[in-house]
Amino acid sequence: MIIVGIDVASEKHDYFMLHQETGTVFSTSSVTIRNDEEGYKKLHKDIQSFCGATGDSNVHIGLESTGIYHTNIIAFLLSQDYKVMMINPILTNMTRKASRVHSPKNDNLDAQTICKYMIDHSDEFSPYTPSLYHKTALKSLSRKRFFISRELRKAKLAVNNLVQLIFPEFKSLFTNIYGVSAIAILKEYGSPKRIAKAHERKISSLLHGRCKCSASQIIETAKRSVGLKDDFYSFELIDAIEEMEHIQKRIDAYNAQIKMFVDEICPNLLSIPGIGYTNAGLIAGEIGDIDRFHSAESLIAFSGIDPIVHESGKFKAKHLIPSKRGSKYLRNALFQVARIIWQHDPVFAEYYSKKQAEGKHYYVILGHIQKKVARVIYSVLKNNSVYQVRRV
Structure with missing residues (x-):
């Protein structure tokens, strides 16, 4: 050879x-x-x-x-x-x-x-192999989406800060200021001064049926607002909203691409509670060929959630921390799944309650659940099987 x-x-x-x-x-x-x-x-x-x-x-x-x-x-x-x-x-x-x-x-x-x-x-x-090529593509798409989602969080924070300056009372009117109705009103008017002069019918046309506030409430609140009246803040707010919407469109486009690859190469991951298309794409892309891992423990080590053992002579560390080696993207995806799966899977819920009864901290428990999730993922991918939720 x-x-x-x-x-x-x-x-x-x-x-x-x-x-x-x-x-x-x-x-x-x-x-x-x-x-x-x-x-x-x-x-x-x-x-x-x-x-x-x-x-x-x-x-x-x-x-x-x-x-x-x-x-x-x-x-x-x-x-x-x-x-x-x-x-x-x-x-x-x-x-x-x-x-x-x-x-x-x-x-x-x-x-x-x-x-x-x-x-x-x-x-x-x-x-x-060609299948690895698809997983490489999925890895690239998922990582890019990961970074774009960070940009979206920053854009939303910018919108939130500007609303706080211009129209602080606006937040009490909507449960979500990034919702369709709230954003439509902010983008249309940009300031409480303009909202106060708006026609009630026009405001009503921008509200959907689930809104808890009425057009008259919004107008009256705008008239009494203590927000800043400077026009340049309104300009910045509208610009920030447009940037946020642009980033959201990019994420939607990446979501469509990721969904296509997940449906083709790793649909079984979606059977695990807490794993949607976004996390499935990150997990499958980062793992690549499951056959390169000889056991679930090697996958755990690759994700960096394995503990660092510190022993010397008679000394043995009581508090072990994760190694955090390997893929931080896979580690992040496992953490997101761990936060959700114990709320929807009876077996994981029982395990969570057991650790909680032992006095473990919330994040310590999630660390243990991450490892259990990694073992489930290893089994699903290795055996090309569907995860079955078991009733306790």
């Missing part, structure tokens, strides 16, 4: 090739190519040349998962029908440190380290 280790970067890649059985190497040091078509063609030509020289056409290629820099070269290698595996950089770094006391790091040695890792873990080789 021919082992190819590729150290990827933004403008160039370094690769090292060797024949596993004989130890024959293509070159004594790593070969550098540019991140362009000519570089890719040279890599392919060299691999084919080495296959001919060794008489072995079985090629395993490994490269580190490094942001976006590996995406293009993986697409090229897959188009040439190569078997490619993405490797967690933490694992190759551990291999590099274990190989020598003083472990230098450079692109030449990194490619060789990847080869060594693949040889030492040959039984763990898991090639990149």
